[in-house]
Structures are given as structure tokens and as C-alpha cells.
Amino acid sequence: MRTLATALVFGGAVLLMAASPSAAQAPAPSVPPVDVIEVSGLVDPVVVDFVERSIEAAAEDGAQALVIQLNSRDAAVSDDRMGELAEAVETAPVPVGVWVGPSGARAYGQTGLLLDAADITGIAPGARVGEFGTPPEGRDPVGGAAADRVVDASVGADDAVSLGVIDVVAPVLGDFIVGLDGLEVDGRTLSTARVVQTDDGPRREPTAQVRFAQLDLLDELFHTVASPPVAYLLLLTGLSLLVFEFFTAGIGIAGVVGAGCLILAAYGIDVLPARWWALALLVVSIAGFAVDVQTGVPRFWTGVGIVALVVGSFFLYDGLSLSWITLLAGIAGVLLAMLTGMPAIVRTRFATPTIGRDWMIGETGEAVERVAPDGLVRVRDALWPAHTNRATPIAPGDPIRVVSIDGLVLEVEPESGGARDYRERRGR
Numbered sequence: 001m002r003t004l005a006t007a008l009v010f011g012g013a014v015l016l017m018a019a020s021p022s023a024a025q026a027p028a029p030s031v032p033p034v035d036v037i038e039v040s041g042l043v044d045p046v047v048v049d050f051v052e053r054s055i056e057a058a059a060e061d062g063a064q065a066l067v068i069q070l071n072s073r074d075a076a077v078s079d080d081r082m083g084e085l086a087e088a089v090e091t092a093p094v095p096v097g098v099w100v101g102p103s104g105a106r107a108y109g110q111t112g113l114l115l116d117a118a119d120i121t122g123i124a125p126g127a128r129v130g131e132f133g134t135p136p137e138g139r140d141p142v143g144g145a146a147a148d149r150v151v152d153a154s155v156g157a158d159d160a161v162s163l164g165v166i167d168v169v170a171p172v173l174g175d176f177i178v179g180l181d182g183l184e185v186d187g188r189t190l191s192t193a194r195v196v197q198t199d200d201g202p203r204r205e206p207t208a209q210v211r212f213a214q215l216d217l218l219d220e221l222f223h224t225v226a227s228p229p230v231a232y233l234l235l236l237t238g239l240s241l242l243v244f245e246f247f248t249a250g251i252g253i254a255g256v257v258g259a260g261c262l263i264l265a266a267y268g269i270d271v272l273p274a275r276w277w278a279l280a281l282l283v284v285s286i287a288g289f290a291v292d293v294q295t296g297v298p299r300f301w302t303g304v305g306i307v308a309l310v311v312g313s314f315f316l317y318d319g320l321s322l323s324w325i326t327l328l329a330g331i332a333g334v335l336l337a338m339l340t341g342m343p344a345i346v347r348t349r350f351a352t353p354t355i356g357r358d359w360m361i362g363e364t365g366e367a368v369e370r371v372a373p374d375g376l377v378r379v380r381d382a383l384w385p386a387h388t389n390r391a392t393p394i395a396p397g398d399p400i401r402v403v404s405i406d407g408l409v410l411e412v413e414p415e416s417g418g419a420r421d422y423r424e425r426r427g428r
Contacts, residue, residue, distance in 0.1 A: 031191055032064035033209040034177055039068055043075035043111060044226040044271050046219050048085050054213055059093040064190055064208065065180055067097045068118070069173060071127075074109030074320070076226060076271050086113035095119045095185040099176040100127045100166070108154065109133065112142040115165065119185050122170040123157045129165055130154030178206050222267065228317055229326040231268030235279075236330050238262035239286040240337050247293065247345060273318040281312030289338035298339060309334055363402045364415055367394045377412055386410045 035058040039047055051068065058066040075082050089096050098118040100107045103126030107115060112132035115121050123129065130150035132142055142150065142165055149155060150165055160166040170176035181193040181204065193204040215223060224230055241258030248254070269279065288305030292298055313327055322330075365379035367386070372393035377386040377400050386400070387409050394400055399415035 031208045032062055033211050034065050034067060034180070034192060035061070035063040035211050035213060036067045036069060036173070036177075037213050038071075040071045041223065041227055042272075043072050043077065043082070043085075044223060045077055045081070046215065046223045046226070048077055048081060050215055050219065051085060052088050055088055055092045055094070055096065057213070061211075063094055063211070064188075065095045065097060065192075066092065067099060067173070067177060067180075068114065070098050070100050070107050070111060070114065071102075071105035072108070072111045073106050075111065076273065079110070082110045082113055086117040089114060090117040095180075095183065095188070095190060097121065097176065097180060099170060099173055100124065100129055101170070101173060101176075103127060103171075106154075112150070116142045120168070120180065120183060121166045122168045122176040122179065123160055123166045124171055125157050125169060128154045128156055129160050174206060177208070177210060178204055225264045225268040226271040227268070228272055228320050229322055231265050231272060232313070232316060232322060232326060233330055234261045234265035235269065235282060236286075236334055238265055239283065240334060243286060243290045243293070244337075244342065244345070246290070247342065273320065275315055275318050278312045278315040281308040282316070285309035285312060286334070286338075289334070289342075293338060293342045302339070305338065306335070360402050360405060360410065365400050365402070365412075367396050367398050367400055367412075369396050370394070371400070371412065377410060379410070384408070384410045386412045388412050 035054065037051065037054045039051065041047075055066060077085075096118050097120045098107075098114055099122040100115075101122070101124030103124045105124065105127040107123075107127070107129040108131045110132075112129070112135070115129065116135075131152060131154050132150055134151065135142070149159075149163065155163065155165070157166070157169050161169055168176070168179055170179055178193040180190045183190045192206060192208040194207050195202050196205050214220075225234065238258045238261030241254045241261065245252060245255035245258060285305040285308035288301040288308065291301040292305075309331060313322070313331055316322070360379060363379050365377050368376045368378050368383060370393065371377065371386050371388045373388050373390045375386050375388075375394070377384055379402060385408060387406070388394055388400075388411070392414055394412070394414055400412040401415045402410050403413055404411040
């Protein structure tokens with residue numbers, strides 16, 4: 001029995017060895033992934049930190065390369081901080097590529113430093129690069145001496161490649177990643193694709209897994225707030241809501257939302273290159289509108305508010321311009337609120353609508369509840385809020401006389417002992 005068992009075990013082992021692949025047939029090791037991040041809008045402090053963290057994460061997580069999908073018109077950080085980011089890209093422990101895309105994307109201003117520092121660059125047809133300005137001290141111009149055209153102007157994809165500003169034209173991000181295959185960086189050769197035979201001939205297909213990373217929710221919020229149109233509109237909205245809350249009294253939803261808008265706007269304007277005198281003009285404009293809102297009639301301060309609003313809006317940012325849609329939305333929205341909406345609210349809040357109720361002066365009635373000094377009375381079978389002198393409280397059921405009207409509140413006194421016949425005053 002022992003001999004039979006041994007033979008069965010040995011036979012099973014032989015079968016398993018025959019079924020398993022040989023050492024020469026072992027599967028090839030997996031291809032390291034490629035990390036991709038997207039940089040859109042102005043390159044602000046949030047984006048700079050995000051790119052630096054992504055470089056470190058790509059190296060720690062075993063990525064063979066990091067690709068930055070770029071669509072930015074400029075940077076909202078200092079030249080020194082942008083230089084530090086370019087240095088981090090240039091000395092990254094993993095190869096870094098920059099792809100300007102998709103079609104319609106832009107890479108303007110200080111973003112040229114990223115193109116200069118990257119190991120390989122690509123651009124989508126329809127995208128443009130340029131307007132890089134004079135490079136910071138110690139850095140060569142993007143594209144070398146042949147790139148004078150992109151100092152103050154921009155060029156399309158084909159011209160960017162011919163000038164040496166961009167390495168390759170890649171219609172989509174996948175083509176750019178496949179094009180990284182075979183690139184040698186610091187003694188390492190990237191492997192992102194393989195050649196396969198098809199009916200149409202050989203072609204390359206991607207083999208590397210692509211991992212996408214993006215800003216977390218809080219960082220995305222601050223990055224959005226640092227956008228010029230968003231910060232501008234938040235500022236005007238916050239100031240207008242605080243004025244609205246002031247005239248409606250109390251602390252309500254408008255006040256809380258307005259304060260939140262101002263806090264976010266303050267962060268965005270602090271990051272952006274804002275002119276502080278233009279910011280002061282916008283504050284003065286809202287204050288000027290508020291002065292005349294009380295009267296309900298546009299006067300001198302309304303004119304001051306309009307002029308300050310227009311000038312402050314057009315010159316708020318230094319080196320950045322707001323679109324006509326943003327300017328129209330901001331200026332027209334404030335004018336509509338301050339010249340029509342706000343005066344109507346103030347009239348509703350503070351007006352004394354006594355027209356048509358003068359007949360009530362001198363009328364008598366009775367107290368429904370104790371009036372000391374406030375209470376409720378009945379005059380001609382209608383209930384009215386009432387107020388009387390603290391020295392002469394009125395008990396429930398006692399007769400009263402109406403002496404005046406303050407809004408919807410009747411000023412009353414005890415019927416007996418009245419100093420004057422108010423029916424006589426009503427007749428005059």
C-alpha cells in the first residue's frame with residue numbers, strides 16, 4: 001500500500017510539472033504604469049504643490065513616467081516659485097512629459113518653463129503655445145535661439161515643432177503616451193507600447209497601465225476660487241449680499257452666504273495679481289450704492305458707485321483680463337440689484353403704509369389682551385397690534401382710543417381721560 005501511494009504521489013507531481021509552463025515560458029514581468037495629471041487654468045500655489053506631490057508619488061509608486069496634460073494661460077505664482085517647480089520637473093526621479101492638449105488648449109506665459117524642463121513635450125493639433133516673455137535669469141529661452149517668435153506671440157502645433165519648442169505632435173493623450181515607448185532618460189528606456197500585426201500592417205498598441213490623479217475636493221475648491229472671473233464675481237456677490245442683509249435687519253441666510261463669498265474671494269484675490277486701488281474702488285462703489293438705496297432715488301452717490309464699479313472691474317487684475325461675459329454679468333448684476341431690487345426691498349421694509357387708514361384716528365375699540373406697552377386690540381371687529389404709554393397700561397376688555405398709526409401698529413390710550421378729541425383732529 002505504501003508503495004502504491006508513493007507511486008500515485010510521484011505520478012501526480014509529474015503531471016503537474018508537465019501542465020505547468022517551463023521557466024523559459026514564464027510570463028514576462030508587468031510593465032510599470034504611467035501616471036497622468038491634468039493642469040488647467042492658472043498655475044497657482046495649489047497646482048504647484050499638486051505637481052510636486054505627483055512627482056514624488058510617481059517615484060514612490062513605481063511609475064515609469066509622469067505625464068502632465070497642460071492647458072494654462074499663465075501662472076499666478078512668483079517667478080521664483082515657478083522656477084522651483086521647473087527645477088522639480090527637471091530633476092524628477094522619473095521622466096516627466098508635458099502634453100499641451102486637447103485641441104484648443106493653450107500654454108502661455110510662465111508655463112513655458114514646464115515645457116523647457118520636461119524630458120519630452122507634445123501638442124495636439126489646434127493647440128497653441130507662446131507668449132512666454134523674457135525667461136528668468138539663468139534659464140535659456142524655450143526652444144533656444146530659433147524660438148524668438150514665441151516670446152511675444154503664439155504659434156500652432158506644426159510651427160511649435162519646427163521651432164523646437166515642442167518635440168512631437170500627438171492628436172490625443174493616448175498617442176503621446178504610446179510615443180514615449182523607447183525614450184531613454186537617465187539610462188532607462190521607457191516601455192509603453194508593443195508592435196502587433198494587423199490586417200493593415202504592423203501598429204503599436206499601449207501596454208502600460210495609465211493611472212490618472214487629480215486635485216482633491218478642497219484643493220479643487222481653492223483652485224477654482226483663484227480663477228480671475230470666479231474671484232471677481234464672488235467679491236461683488238459677497239458685498240451685495242452684506243448690503244442686502246444690512247437693510248433687511250438681523251443675521252440671515254444672505255449674511256452668512258455673503259460672508260462666505262467674501263472669504264473665498266479674499267483668498268482668490270490674494271493669490272491673483274490684483275490691483276489694490278481697483279479693489280478699493282469696488283468696495284467704494286457698493287458703499288455708494290448703499291447710501292442712495294435708502295432714499296430709493298438715484299442721486300450723487302449712485303453716480304459715484306457706477307463709475308467706481310466700471311473702473312474697478314476693468315482694472316482689477318494686473319496682467320490678466322476678464323472676459324466681456326464676466327464683466328457684463330458683474331456690472332449688470334450689481335446695477336440691477338442696487339437700482340431696482342434693493343430699493344424695492346427697502347421700501348417694503350421701512351415704508352409706513354398709512355394711506356387710507358386716517359379714519360382710524362379717534363376710533364374706539366377694546367383691548368383683546370393686556371397692552372403694557374404692547375398688545376392686541378380690536379377696532380371695528382378687526383384685530384390690530386397696539387402700543388401705549390408704559391405709564392397707562394390697558395387691561396383686557398378695557399375700552400381704548402386710537403391716537404395715531406405707526407406702520408401697522410396702532411398707538412392707543414384708555415378711552416377715558418384722553419387729552420384731546422381725536423375725532424376733531426381728524427376733521428381738521
